[in-house]
Amino acid sequence: MVTQETPVATSPIHVSSEIGTLRRLLIHSPDRGLGKVVPSKAQDWLFEDIVNLDMMRRDEYDYYVKLLLYFLDPDKVRGRIADLAPGTDRGFFKPDDPNYFASDKVVDIQVLLADILTDEVIRTKLIAAICGIERTSFKTQQKLADYVPTELAKILISGSLPDKTMLFAPLPNFIFTRDIGIVINDHILLNKPAKQARTREALLTQYIFFNHRVFADYRDKIIEIPDNEHAFLLPDSDTARDLSRATLEGGDVMMIGPRHLLIGCSERTTLYAAQQVMRLVFEKNVVDTVTIIKIPKKRDYMHIDTVFTQVKRNVWVLLGTLARTGDEAKKRDVMHFFAPKDLSEDLKILQFIKGLEHKPIEIENLEDLLTDISRNDLGATDPIRFIYSGNNEFPFGAREQWTDSCNLLALKDGVVVGYDRNDKTAQAFREAGFDVVSAAALLDRFERGESSPETIENTFIMLPSAELSRARGGSHCMSLPLLRD
Known part of the structure; x- marks a missing residue:
């Protein structure tokens, strides 16, 4: 049985900074798979803990979606916030809910997947591919x-x-x-995940980007990272090394300026993958500068x-213990005396010009790199400022970085979304002159006409x-921003 496709308009795809006003993005609201993560498998599935799915949806992610809609597609929510309180099981943020917001600017990737599955050929191929990866029976494939x-x-x-029967592992990530x-x-640029738990995720993504009409005009501009062509001949001990593995995740890539790309080498992204991406973007003349940042694994x-x-x-917001001016926090960190090796010694920054x-340029620390980007890539004339995780106080810098104090989404220049549990980081924002407001309070201001996404600053x-x-x-x-000013 086949249903009609969900209408998702085609529009330009272009991102040349992290802070240009956000116009369109891909999200995925928490699905029923997150509620099936069990403690014994949580780390194998790359989760640190099990979550309360209803609470995550109803009390948390719901605010995220409403904020995104108010900034990107306000007609979907303006004047309706009080009426859009989700039920205990599902809310308006889920694509299969009767009240789903169905925006073509805040797009759930599940909608795009359902769209391409209306094509019988794609449907047959994708089911077969996933059943092969998951080693299911042929009867399951038919079912x-x-x-x-x-x-x-x-x-x-x-x-x-x-009926809640589990066929294979969920994709909580x-x-x-x-x-x-x-x-x-x-x-x-499509990813190449490091962990087996994300293999199905990468396959679904491949099918969506190469087959959905939203990306029809960009199929010849999709970059996939090649493996080492002789990797299958290498012993397992060698294929596990960074020099032969091509693994990369999008959290290690930032389109930081119109012609400048940052790539991190981390626990999840290898040097080999970073080199391959650099080679491809230079060959395609997509950017002129690539900066590779090696952080501790x-x-x-x-x-x-x-x-x-x-x-x-x-x-910028950053972690002090990996930065130049984190020295005072390091001195107060008792672990620094038991493990005297400075974590910033594991930080290495090399900049490559097309x-x-x-002849790569070595940059000493993150502040110097980010200052250079602000001034020379983005034309900032005001003094460059840094806000540190946990206000650079021990032990709050590390504690709050663990709960994503440095992982913020800019909706526009100076307006960012973060987590309410990072109190010291919020204090640092206040001290830097920012208004710190809860999502609920801000939405209330919008509804009352006391503020608007167009006028809000800092x-x-x-x-x-x-x-x-x-x-x-x-x-x-x-x-996953698709379009920024």
């Missing part, structure tokens, strides 16, 4: 073909049938749409967007985050 596209999309993502790909000017950091993100043209790749918006923070990803992780 999946009987579901309508909207339900099949939910099954392929959540791993479970409508699919809420972090940043990791599946990144827009670099008018090109799209620690679960605490995972991606560069857990260490720093941009707030406005001349303001045509001069053999604001740190706090999302409720008791459950969202357990997933180890912030608002930056939960967004």
